[in-house]
Amino acid sequence: MATQKTLAATGNVLVAEAMRQCAPDVMAAYPITPQTTIVEEFAKFVAQGRVHTEYVTVESEHSAMSACVGASAAGARVMTATSSQGLALMWEELHIASGMRLPIVMANANRALSAPINIHCDHSDVMGARDTGWIILFAETAQEAYDNTIMSVRIAEHPDVLLPVMTTLDGFITTHSIDRAQVMDDETVAAFVGDYHPDLALLDDTKPPVSHGNFAGLGGPYFEFKKAQRNAIDRSAAVIKSVGEEWSAICERPFGVIEGWGMEDAELAIVAIGSTAGNARHVARELRAQGVRVGVLKVRVFRPFPFAEIADALGGCKAVAVLDRSESFGAEGGPLFLEVRSALYDRAERPAIVDYIYGLGGADVKLELMRRVFSDLSDIADGAEVPGRLVYLGAR
Amino acid sequence: MSWDISKIDQWKAEDFPRGAAIPDAGNSRDYVTGGWRSERPERDDDKCTQCLLCWIFCPDSAINVADEKVTTFNYDHCKGCGVCATECPFDAITMVPEGCELKGEK
Amino acid sequence: MQQLTEIRWHARAGQGAVTAAKLVAETALELDQYIQAMPEYGPERMGAPIQAFTRLSEDPIEIHCNIEDPNVVVILDETLIAIVDVTRGLVDGGAIIVNTCSPPAVVRRALGLGEGVRVACVDASGIANEALKRDMPNTPMIGALVKVTGVFELEAVIAHLTKTFGKKFSQEVVDANIAAVTRAYEEVQVA
Incomplete structure (x- = not known):
């Protein structure tokens, strides 16, 4: 027992x-x-x-x-x-x-x-x-x-x-x-x-x-x-x-290769790995309480990368932010972004997607930063331009 | 030996033992290295005293011995290094160029 | 999420703030609350200003970051007031608890705090020096914290100290700590 x-x-x-x-x-x-x-x-x-x-x-x-x-x-x-x-x-x-x-x-x-x-x-x-x-x-x-x-x-x-x-x-x-x-x-x-x-x-x-x-x-x-x-x-x-x-x-604890929160009907979603997923979810709960259709997708398994599951989960979103806590200098984005965007390539309907490099060297992942990301996504869903190829979130 | 590598050239990725392990011993016998040779040893039975020093020194275990006597060379695995000829105290082994010998045979 | 209590500890490395942050969390866990306790991660430098954090909640805690908007600020060393922005983000309706001989009115004025925040003062170092024979203000400050915030009963702290300190220290040390916690609980002044 x-x-x-x-x-x-x-x-x-x-x-x-x-x-x-x-x-x-x-x-x-x-x-x-x-x-x-x-x-x-x-x-x-x-x-x-x-x-x-x-x-x-x-x-x-x-x-x-x-x-x-x-x-x-x-x-x-x-x-x-x-x-x-x-x-x-x-x-x-x-x-x-x-x-x-x-x-x-x-x-x-x-x-x-x-x-x-x-x-x-x-x-x-x-x-x-x-x-x-x-x-x-x-x-x-x-x-x-x-x-x-x-x-x-x-x-x-x-x-x-x-x-x-x-x-x-x-x-x-x-x-x-x-x-x-x-x-x-x-x-x-x-x-x-x-x-x-x-x-x-x-x-x-x-x-x-x-x-x-x-x-x-x-x-x-x-x-x-x-x-x-x-x-x-x-x-x-x-x-x-x-x-x-x-x-x-x-x-009696769940272990999906990805774990979605609010993804069933989310229009705006954050994709994150590690401890930051919790910060994003905490803010997503606040926004949901205000009626904003947000979701958070946590990736628990990075290798092998769950391409199909991620594409399915994000397919219905209008705008997606990928949070990368590491760089791939000179690449189009951080490692997670490259994989997530690649996962969406074969889909006919693709959300707008932005990469945020954050928290390098332990920079604190304040809830305010998560709020800013959802706010950016909301603007993008409303027709604002996608900001650059990647954003250094919170860097001076 | 249980590991059959006779068709190794036709094996697909999943046919090879995992992680490049070799799952049995003694299979170097199946790997014919005699073709690397440019000279081959030949033994003069009259000079040979059966001291077995060549058998001791051969790095490829290519000296065939039966009943405690040298019989022949294992040309499938002899690489022609000449150690046997150098070590033989009675000059009973000489190294013969492979190419010349082939010409001579014709 | 609704009942989340966030406590920020200011101290100098070596004063036991990390242990205090942990003791509070562990006590809450025994009352079946969700908890989090962590130091501000950095190299150990005795005497340097440090922060530690405790989160308590009835619900699972998902946040993993420093506490920016604390409900409670606990200051183990009043000399930090001059060099660290200790009241940063302290929420309206929150409380600040200071290890000092000064009365709350003086501290309130020194920190420029409005009426929305409760100010509590206790001579934790004095209590520690008498009870523990050294200036280790961390456990007395827990006594003051419990009184001011009511996050849990004094008995819960005493029970937890008895259990955990009892494994590591002599009965004399355990008793001295319980006496210090109790005295601070009784002597803390709130205004």
Whole structure:
């Protein structure tokens, strides 16, 4: 019988708790603000004997992901956590983890990249890793960060998928803010994630010996391996949905790949990822109370990107604002905008669409900014010109 | 060996083992590298004392041995490196240019 | 959304404002409220002015940003009044609670506050120095906050302190904190 307890905890504490409940065989990690307390909490669990994990303290994030790759190829359930420059330092290993099809689960505390030096929230780090072949989930709240971590294990290890999953939460805003959340009992989580039975483990002496990390160049099948990887991440879309439904039935919280509020009849909509979705929804409730037909579309899964669902959800809108918390310098807009606009391309009826770059380096996402975006959308729906290719929301 | 790669050239993306893993051992035997050779070793049975040093040194395990005696070279995998000829204490192995030999055969 | 209470804490790093913000949230959670507590995220610098935030609500809280328009402002160090715009955004009908020996009328004048805002003063540092033997004004300020705002009963704070501090500190420390909270609750002056 699933039992949940309600508690006040930070996102990081909840992610560490979820990781403990999923009982990885190996964790290799290096601390970096604002991720540090995840691995610190987890180290405490190991020291207390509350989880039997081989905890590898490494000298950098490059080594952390290298150790994770090795341990995962060996056949272990492997987890780690990182942020910002740490994720950037892992970059080459991120490709190796996905190319070798290793179901590593990594939490990322979303944070800006230097320069200038900044430790606060934005999505520059994770968006820099968007093409590394990892499945990428975004949490709005500490609760969702907890749930996403648990679901990540099932998604990553699913035989149709076998890819690494990055489960992200907004640095400080979600990692360090104390929130009300529900934590599931250990047995229910253990039963949900199940045991991991790798079929190509280096250290499985009961099967023929396997070699990993092989060469596929010089006219070899590198190209075909990439196609297989693309097929796997495409297949993961259905797995993410079904795992979400299954976990939802247990914990009674919804987990759509996208989550709409007021989208049934919205004329004006904001598309957002991460904690900002809540700010937008809060303002949307105010406007709805005044009779304005607004909606908010939260994207929980960024890779694989839910193109069809997003196009369906936005198809009936007059004007749409996409909120990007990272840049793609020189591109037509931020990473989320490019995907959303592309999703709408095949539709005969397309809403006007604007990109807002916001909150870089932790710039506070004031409710006033959300009100301004809806106000702009209202003007556009009434025939005002779409402002430029992108708007730096709130920047001087 | 359970892993059959005889039709690997016709495999599609999903036929390859996941993540470029090789799911079995010993399959280098199926990978014929003898064509990389420009010289091949030949052994003079009269000079050979069956000391087996060539068998010990060969980096490609291409010296065939039966009943503790060198019999032939495995030309499917001998790359013609010449280590055997260099190490043989009795000059029983000589390296013969492949091209010349082919001409001579004609 | 309707019953959202937003509390902004002003203090110097090291005075325990983040702990206070958290204690208030945790106490509210035990009363089945929705809560949020966070520091203004930044590097730790002992003595530097900092802000912390607490949100309390009967309904789920969706906002994730700093508190711009607080219902309540709590000031743990009165010297901050001169260097930080502590009343920024304070809503009409709200309250400001200051750790000071001065009476409310003086503080009201110093801050230039109108009649729409209640001003409360308590010598939290004096109480802390006596009860806790050091200037740690955070727990007494919770006592004052509870009295002024009525967000919950004093007993709820005492019960929560007993439970959480009891895990970390000696009974002597727990008792001293409860005494400090209770004294501040009784001594705070509101005008």
